[in-house]
Amino acid sequence: MPREKATRNPLPDLPIRHSLAELRAALSRGHAILIAEPGSGKTTLVPLLLLDEAWLAGRRILMLEPRRPAARMAARRMAALLGEAVAERVGYQVRFERRIGARTRIEVLTEGLLLRRLQADPELQGVGLLIFDEFHERNLQGDLSLALSLDAVSGLRDDLRLLVMSATMDPAPLVSLMPATAVQAPGRQHPVTVVHSASDGDLHDPVPGCLRVLASAIAETRGDVLVFLPGRREIERMCAMAQERWGHELDVHTLYGDMRAAEQDAVLQGAGGRRRVILATDIAETSLTIEGVRAVVDSGLARKPVFDPHTGLTHLQTRWISKASATQRAGRAGRLGPGHCYRGWNNARQERLEDWTPAEIVQADLAPLVLELANWGVTSADGLRWLDPPPPAHWAQAVDLLQQLGAVDAGGRITAIGRRMARFPAHPRLAHVLAAATDPADQGLASDVAALMSERDPMRRGRNLGADLRDRLEALHAWRDKAPVAADIDHAALKQIDRVARQFLQLCARPAADGSASMNPARCLTLAYPDRVAMCTSSDGRRYLMRNGRAALLREADPLRGSPLLAVAAVDAGRQEGMIRLAAPIARGDFEDWFADQVCSRRELRWDPDRGDVIARQVRRLDALLLSDEAVALCAGDPLSGMLIEQIRRQGLAAFFRDPVGLRARVELMRAVHGDAQWPDFSDQGLLASIEQWLSPWLKDGEGARQLQRISLAEVLSAWLGWERKQALERELPTHFDTPAGTRRPIRYGLDGSAVLAVPLQEVLGLRAGPVVANGRVPLVLHLLSPAGRPLQVTADLAAFWAGAYGEVKKEMRGRYPKHYWPDDPAQARATRFSKRRMGRET
Numbered sequence: 001m002p003r004e005k006a007t008r009n010p011l012p013d014l015p016i017r018h019s020l021a022e023l024r025a026a027l028s029r030g031h032a033i034l035i036a037e038p039g040s041g042k043t044t045l046v047p048l049l050l051l052d053e054a055w056l057a058g059r060r061i062l063m064l065e066p067r068r069p070a071a072r073m074a075a076r077r078m079a080a081l082l083g084e085a086v087a088e089r090v091g092y093q094v095r096f097e098r099r100i101g102a103r104t105r106i107e108v109l110t111e112g113l114l115l116r117r118l119q120a121d122p123e124l125q126g127v128g129l130l131i132f133d134e135f136h137e138r139n140l141q142g143d144l145s146l147a148l149s150l151d152a153v154s155g156l157r158d159d160l161r162l163l164v165m166s167a168t169m170d171p172a173p174l175v176s177l178m179p180a181t182a183v184q185a186p187g188r189q190h191p192v193t194v195v196h197s198a199s200d201g202d203l204h205d206p207v208p209g210c211l212r213v214l215a216s217a218i219a220e221t222r223g224d225v226l227v228f229l230p231g232r233r234e235i236e237r238m239c240a241m242a243q244e245r246w247g248h249e250l251d252v253h254t255l256y257g258d259m260r261a262a263e264q265d266a267v268l269q270g271a272g273g274r275r276r277v278i279l280a281t282d283i284a285e286t287s288l289t290i291e292g293v294r295a296v297v298d299s300g301l302a303r304k305p306v307f308d309p310h311t312g313l314t315h316l317q318t319r320w321i322s323k324a325s326a327t328q329r330a331g332r333a334g335r336l337g338p339g340h341c342y343r344g345w346n347n348a349r350q351e352r353l354e355d356w357t358p359a360e361i362v363q364a365d366l367a368p369l370v371l372e373l374a375n376w377g378v379t380s381a382d383g384l385r386w387l388d389p390p391p392p393a394h395w396a397q398a399v400d401l402l403q404q405l406g407a408v409d410a411g412g413r414i415t416a417i418g419r420r421m422a423r424f425p426a427h428p429r430l431a432h433v434l435a436a437a438t439d440p441a442d443q444g445l446a447s448d449v450a451a452l453m454s455e456r457d458p459m460r461r462g463r464n465l466g467a468d469l470r471d472r473l474e475a476l477h478a479w480r481d482k483a484p485v486a487a488d489i490d491h492a493a494l495k496q497i498d499r500v501a502r503q504f505l506q507l508c509a510r511p512a513a514d515g516s517a518s519m520n521p522a523r524c525l526t527l528a529y530p531d532r533v534a535m536c537t538s539s540d541g542r543r544y545l546m547r548n549g550r551a552a553l554l555r556e557a558d559p560l561r562g563s564p565l566l567a568v569a570a571v572d573a574g575r576q577e578g579m580i581r582l583a584a585p586i587a588r589g590d591f592e593d594w595f596a597d598q599v600c601s602r603r604e605l606r607w608d609p610d611r612g613d614v615i616a617r618q619v620r621r622l623d624a625l626l627l628s629d630e631a632v633a634l635c636a637g638d639p640l641s642g643m644l645i646e647q648i649r650r651q652g653l654a655a656f657f658r659d660p661v662g663l664r665a666r667v668e669l670m671r672a673v674h675g676d677a678q679w680p681d682f683s684d685q686g687l688l689a690s691i692e693q694w695l696s697p698w699l700k701d702g703e704g705a706r707q708l709q710r711i712s713l714a715e716v717l718s719a720w721l722g723w724e725r726k727q728a729l730e731r732e733l734p735t736h737f738d739t740p741a742g743t744r745r746p747i748r749y750g751l752d753g754s755a756v757l758a759v760p761l762q763e764v765l766g767l768r769a770g771p772v773v774a775n776g777r778v779p780l781v782l783h784l785l786s787p788a789g790r791p792l793q794v795t796a797d798l799a800a801f802w803a804g805a806y807g808e809v810k811k812e813m814r815g816r817y818p819k820h821y822w823p824d825d826p827a828q829a830r831a832t833r834f835s836k837r838r839m840g841r842e843t
Contacts, residue, residue: 011048011081014041019185020049026181027129028055031162033171033178036185038331039289042165043070043133044077047106050129051089055161059128061106064114064145066137067257067283068094069264074133075099075108077289095425096499097261111141112425118148119375119422122156129161136169136324137285138359138388144369147384148376150178167331168324170356177387190334192296194341201345203318206230206299207238211245213342214277214297218246221340223294224276226284228329230301230318232256235279242277255280258456260492282321285328289335296333296341298326300349307365307394314365315572322357323350359388366390366398367428371407371414375422379412404530405432424507426450429528434504436527442519443508448473449524451501453569457582458493466558469521469569469584476501522584525567526594532568533586533595535625544568544580549624551577565591595622605638607647613704614640636702644705645695649688653713656705660714665749666733667721672753673732673774679725682717683751694720732774739763740831747773747780758783761792761809762821765829770798787817802827 016036026032027050036042047061065071075092082089091100092108100107118124130149135142146164153160164174171182195216201209210227217225229235235254242252251274255267267278270291282302284290302325306317321329326343333339343350361369369390373383381390402408407418407428414422421431430450437446452458452472459465459472478485479494526533534544534552541562542554552571554561563585570582601620608615616634620627634640648656664682671679680690687694698711718726733755736744741763748756755773757780764770764782772779784793784801792809795801810822821836823829832839 011045012041014045015039016041016045016185017049019183020046023183023185024050024053026183027053027161027163029181031178031180032164033174033180033182034163034165034185035169035171035182036165036167038167038328039190039335040167040185042167042185043074044081046163046165047090047131048078048081051105055159056128058105060104060126061129061131062114062124062127063106063108063131063133064111064142065108065133066111066139066142068110068261069268069283070134071108071110072097072261072265073268073289075106078106078108094261096503111139111145114145115141115148115372116425118145118152119372122152122376124152124157124160127160129163132162132164134166135164135174136166136328136357138357138361140360140364140366140369143359143361143387144372147386148372150385151376151378168327168356173387177385190336190338192330192334192339192341194330194343196343196347196350197345199346200349201300203301203320206301206344207234207241209344210297210299211238211241213344214242215245217295217297217340217342218250218277221295222275224270224278224290224292225295225297226290226293226332227277227279227297227299228284228301229279229281229299231281231303231316232258234299235281239279242279246277250275250277252276253278255284257281257283258493258496260496282325282329284332285325290332291336293332293335294337294339296329296339298329298341298343300326300343300345300353304360304363305365306363320345320349320353322354324356326350326353361386361388361390364394365427366394367401370395370398370412371402371418371422371428371431374402374408374412374414374418379408401531402428405429407432420509424450424504426454426504430454433524433527434508437508437519438511439518440511443505443511445473445519445521446524447501447504447508448476448497449521450504450528451497452476453528453582455497455500456490456493458490458497460488460490465555465581466560467554467580467583468558468560469525469582472582473521520584520590522567522586522590523594525569525584526586529567529569531623532571533591533622533625534566534568534580534583535627536562536564536566543577545624546571547623547625552580553577554580560585564588598622599627603632603638605640605643607643613706614638614643615704634702634704638702640701640704641696641699644699644708645691647705648691648695653684653687656708657711657713660712660717661751662735662749663714663717665751665753666729666735667717668751669733669749669753669755669774669778670729673777680720687717733778734773737771737780739833740766741833743833754781755779756781756783758785760785760787760789760833762787762832764798765821765823765826765831767831768799768802768827770796786813787820799827 023032023034034042034046047063050056050061065074071092071094075086075090079086079088079090086092087099087101088103090106091104093100093113094110132142132146149162153162162178174180175182197213206229210229214225214227229238235256239252239254253267253276255264255278268290276292278290300321301318302321303316303318305314307314330341333341378384381395399408399412405428406415407421408414417435420435421428424431424434426434430453433446433450437443458475475485475489476494476497479491480498485491531548532546534546537543537545544552544566546552546568552568560566560583565586565588566583567586568580568583571580572578599620599622604617604619606615606617616632616638618630618632653659667679667682671681694716698716700707733749734747736746737757738744739759743763745757745759755778757771759782761784770779770782779796781794781796782798783791786792793801793805806826814822819835819837821832821839
C-alpha cells in the first residue's frame with residue numbers, strides 16, 4: 001500500500017494507484033515511462049506517492065511541466081493534498097515566480113529552468129528523480145532537457161532516475177532510447193462522450209463552426225464549457241460573439257499564454273457563480289484540471305511556429321492537431337465527472353489526422369538548442385541521444401547564425417561572448433544584444449529592446465501599425481513615467497515588457513569601468529539580426545533587400561517608408577516578399593562604422609548584354625547589399641575566358657562565330673561512319689560541351705568579346721582535329737568532286753548527314769554509277785542541273801536515272817536546249833561542259 005503517513009489527509013483513490021506497485025518496481029531498477037490516461041492522477045499523485053522510496057533516500061524530486069500555468073496549478077494541488085501551503089514540501093518555480101522553501105522535496109518547474117539548472121550544476125546535487133510530465137507535447141526544450149539529463153546520467157549521475165509521463169504516447173522509442181521500463185496505467189477517471197460534427201472544420205476560419213458547436217454544448221450539457229481555438233485572434237473574435245449571444249446568462253472567459261498569471265489562475269480555479277464558457281488555446285490541453293468544466297468544444301486546430309532554414313525566419317502556421325492531442329483535449333471534460341466533447345470536424349477528418357504530434361525539434365529554429373549544447377560542451381548533434389535527431393539543415397543554419405553572432409567558433413565551440421549569451425533566458429539573437437551592452441545606459445536600452453522583441457507587440461492590431469521600434473520604446477518609457485499613453489496601446493503588454501526588461505537588466509554583467517554608451521535602437525537590432533540589415537531598392541520607398549538576399553516590404557503608409565537603410569527585426573515569413581513588422585532606421589555613418597570590417601570591396605567582372613561584352617566594376621558589398629558600383633577598365637590579367645565561354649554556352653555558337661557548317665558536317669559524317677570513339681562530336685551540343693578543350697587555348701585573359709571576332713571557328717576546329725584526322729577527312733570526304741568533263745564541283749555536306757553534289761547533267765555523262773565518298777560507303781546525292789542551272793532531277797542512283805527517267809528529261813530538254821548535247825545512251829556518252837558546236841570544235 002502507498003505510504004501516506006506523512007500526509008494530513010489521505011490521498012485520493014485515483015486510477016493511477018492500481019499501477020503504482022509496477023511503477024515502483026520499475027524505478028527501483030532504473031528509468032521508467034508511465035503511460036496513463038487523462039484524469040488518472042499521474043501529475044498530482046505520482047510524485048507524492050514516490051517521496052518515501054528507498055532509492056530516493058530523502059533527495060528531491062524535480063517535475064517538469066511544459067507550461068507555466070500547469071506548473072503552478074500542479075504544485076498547488078499537491079500541496080493541498082498534503083494539507084500544506086505551497087513552498088513547504090511542494091513548491092514551484094516558473095519565470096518571474098519562485099515559491100520553494102527549505103523543506104521542499106518536490107519542485108515543479110518549467111523545462112527552461114531545468115536547462116539553466118543543468119548548466120549551472122550538471123550533477124543536479126540533491127536530486128534523486130526527474131519527472132518529465134506531458135512529454136507527448138514534444139517541445140524543443142523538453143527534448144533537449146531529456147537529452148542533457150541522459151548525458152548527465154551516463155557521465156555523472158548513474159543513480160539519478162528519470163521518469164517520463166504521458167497520456168498519449170507510444171513508449172517503444174523511449175524504451176530503446178533511455179533505456180527504460182514502460183508502465184501502462186489504463187482507466188479514465190470519468191467517461192467522455194465524443195460527438196463529431198456532420199461537416200468538416202474550416203482551417204482558415206474556425207470561429208463560425210465552433211460557435212454553432214458551442215450552442216449545442218450549452219444546450220445539451222451542464223457545467224462550464226472549455227473551447228479550444230488556435231490562437232488569440234480567434235479567441236477575441238469568438239469572445240465578442242459569445243458575449244453578445246449568451247452574455248446575459250453565462251460568463252465568457254479567455255485563457256492564453258500572454259495573460260497575466262493571476263488572470264490565468266482565476267480561470268483555472270473557478271470562482272463559482274454563473275456558468276462559464278472558457279475560450280482557450282492549447283495552453284489548457286494538458287496537466288490542468290479546470291474547475292467546473294463538464295464539456296469541451298474542440299476546433300481541432302493549433303497554431304505552431306514553423307522554421308524555414310532557407311530564410312532563417314519562423315512563422316506561425318495553423319494546423320490540424322493529432323489524434324493524440326484530440327484525446328488530450330477531450331480528457332479535459334472528464335476530470336471531475338462524466339463529460340462531453342464536441343469536435344468541430346467530421347469522422348472522415350478524424351481518420352486523416354496524424355496519430356502523434358510531430359516533435360518541435362524537427363521543425364523549429366535550433367539556434368537556442370545549439371547554443372545550449374555548445375555551453376554544455378557538445379559541438380555536434382550526434383554527441384547526445386535523441387528521440388528525434390535535429391535535422392541537419394536546421395542544425396547547419398543554427399551554427400551559421402551563432403558563428404555570425406560570435407557565440408561559437410569555426411569548430412562549433414562556445415566563445416566568451418557565447419557563454420555570456422547563454423546566461424539569458426532569451427533567443428541567442430536577443431541574448432547577443434544583452435551580452436554586448438557594457439554601459440548602464442546601453443544595458444537599459446538593450447534590455448528594453450530584447451523585452452519588446454520577445455513579448456507581444458504593445459501596438460494593437462486595429463491601429464494603422466508602423467514598423468518603427470522607436471515608437472514602442474517611447475510608449476514603454478511614457479508608461480513607466482506614468483505619462484499619458486495612447487488609448488490604442490496595450491497597457492498590459494507594456495507591463496509584461498517592463499517586467500521582462502527588468503529581469504534581463506538584472507542578468508546583465510556589471511558595467512565595465514571604462515564603458516561608454518554607444519547603442520541606439522538600430523544598433524540593438526543589427527546586433528540581434530545582422531542578416532536582416534536592409535537597403536531600399538525601389539523608387540516608391542517600400543521595397544527593401546535584406547543582407548541575406550530576401551526582399552521585404554513596408555506598408556503603404558509606414559513612416560519609415562523611403563529610409564535608405566533599415567535594421568529589420570520582424571518580417572512576415574509567409575509571403576514571397578514578407579511585410580516588415582518591426583524595424584529601425586540606420587544612419588549612413590553608423591552603418592559604415594558598424595559594418596566596416598564586414599564590407600567586401602573588390603573588382604567584379606560582368607557580362608553587359610547591351611554592349612555584348614565583359615565589363616569591369618569596382619563594387620562594395622555587404623553580402624547581398626550592393627553599396628557602390630563604379631566602372632573601371634579591364635586589366636591584362638582579368639580572367640575573362642570562363643565568362644566568354646559561359647556566354648557562348650548561353651547564347652550559342654552562332655551569336656559569336658561564322659559557322660563552318662561544311663567542316664562540322666563532314667566530321668559528323670565521319671563519326672557516323674567510323675564511330676564516336678575516333679572522331680569528336682561537332683554537333684552544337686557536343687561543341688558546347690567540350691568548348692573548354694578546343695577554344696580555351698585561343699582565348700587571352702584581359703581581352704573581352706572582341707577577340708572572338710578575330711577567331712576563325714573553322715581554323716580552331718581544324719586545329720583541334722589534328723593532322724592525321726584532317727588527312728583522313730580529306731581522303732574520305734573531299735570538299736569537291738572532279739567531273740568527267742574536267743570541272744571541279746563542290747560537295748555540300750549537311751549536319752543531317754547528307755552529302756550533295758549539284759552538277760550540270762552533261763558533266764556526268766559517261767558515268768555508269770553515281771559518285772561515292774567515305775571509301776564507297778556514302779553515295780552522293782546528285783542534283784542534276786539544266787544548262788541554265790535549274791534542277792532537273794535529284795537522285796542518289798545515277799544508273800537507275802539513266803535507265804529510266806532520263807528518257808523523259810531528254811525529250812523535254814532537247815526542245816528547250818537544242819544547242820546542248822542530249823545523247824541517247826548517256827552512260828556511254830562523253831561528258832562535256834560545252835554546247836554541241838563547241839564540242840565539235842574541241843574535237
